[in-house]
Amino acid sequence: MSKVLMKGNEAVGAAAIKAGCKYFFGYPITPSSEIPEYMSKALPEAGGVFLQAESEVAAINMVYGAGGAGARVMTASSSPGISLKQEGITYIAGAEVPCVIVNMMRGGPGLGSIQPGQADYFQSTRGGGNGDYRTLCYAPSSIQEIVDLVILGFDKADYYRNPVLIVADGMIGQMMEAVEFKDPAPIDLPEKDWATTGTGGKRQPNVVNSLFLQAEELQAHNDRLEKKYKLIEENEVLYEAYGLEEAEVVLVAYGTTSRIVKTAMKQAEAKGIKVGIIRPITLWPFPHDVFKTIGNNAKGILTVEMSAGQMIDDVKIAVEGRLPVYFNGTQGGMVPTPASVLADIEKIAGGTK
Structure with a gap:
């Protein structure tokens, strides 16, 4: 077709x-x-x-x-x-x-x-x-x-x-x-x-x-x-996820924002930082179980949204306190940039976020 x-x-x-x-x-x-x-x-x-x-x-x-x-x-x-x-x-x-x-x-x-x-x-x-x-x-x-x-x-x-x-x-x-x-x-x-x-x-x-x-x-x-x-x-849980076993930083995003973080991931990996991504396709039911597959190398999770951070609660529930959860977000019609996401990835990977 x-x-x-x-x-x-x-x-x-x-x-x-x-x-x-x-x-x-x-x-x-x-x-x-x-x-x-x-x-x-x-x-x-x-x-x-x-x-x-x-x-x-x-x-x-x-x-x-x-x-x-x-x-x-x-x-x-x-x-x-x-x-x-x-x-x-x-x-x-x-x-x-x-x-x-x-x-x-x-x-x-x-x-x-x-x-x-x-x-x-x-x-x-x-x-x-x-x-x-x-x-x-x-x-x-x-x-x-x-x-x-x-x-x-x-x-x-x-x-x-x-x-x-x-x-x-x-x-x-x-x-x-x-x-x-x-x-x-x-x-x-x-x-x-x-x-x-x-x-x-x-x-x-x-x-x-x-x-x-x-x-x-x-x-x-x-x-x-x-x-x-x-x-x-x-x-009915649907999601996209990759790179979780070796990731130092795991990005969580959905919709258009998930496309932006994929660019930041490539930029981070070019600098030697291993990054994983979880993209919920169903926001409800939320894909809690996939967070259990995050490897021991992870230093933190970065949630990226065009909001004040409304998905963070579900991410924290899914993580069950294993890792710190950070946030990168914009509001009012502003769109997150790969550069801002990359900057946060570098801080988390370096332990300075």
Whole structure:
């Protein structure tokens, strides 16, 4: 299959259609606006429905409705817009409705900026809405990977009856790369016999909601959700890692930032410093176990993010106190440079950080 040059946001839409998405509900916001723009033209041509909602709140509740009827459905936004969707996301998770939600992250808090950021890590991995719930969260580092993960995300959403979140900083949405649209690996998906597709007089109506007025019923529902989340933690962890056994310094980064640290790694190795990299592809579930493979030569771990250091907590949990954890970060749309990462690598390797 030949490759095609595409902008990241447009590739998201094309991947969703490839995955069988039939409905898109959204509201434009920089730097994700090209996703609804693309879908407004391409989705109707593919036999689907695009609708620009009057707000992000309306969009996520339309997703809830279409997903509850058994359709493959997606929405996309950027950081403040995802914040507005949080009530709907927790309702969707509570009602076990599959959908895919794309967040092209920008700087914050509040309206922040329209520049790229990674400061939605807490929101994405801890759940921004109320209650005990989780969303499988993918963090691609290239346009090819976001294409692959969008397609995979629809299958995983249906398999687990759970919303799937895909987070990428705004640079991935705006850059252009060559991508290939591969056929997904076959997966045995359950029938959607729970969906509100009408009864035809043959069965009792299905009810899709997250309301349980009896405490015992809600306890049992939450217990079942927790079992599902444990299953996701056991089976869905994705990461990239190399150089850990001999590394003096281990870099941890995701998304575009992981591409920057790879340049710093090459520069450090040219100076004789051995560097390893851990790149989480799933932010939740976080790849804790790979940290156990870090060798005895390591003097420290350097977490690099476009935030104030939101991933550090997960890194420290994974390290279990074996090594010191340091941070290199930027905020407000600023991007870490290989030179700044290299300087920190040299300090850690020399024991002066």
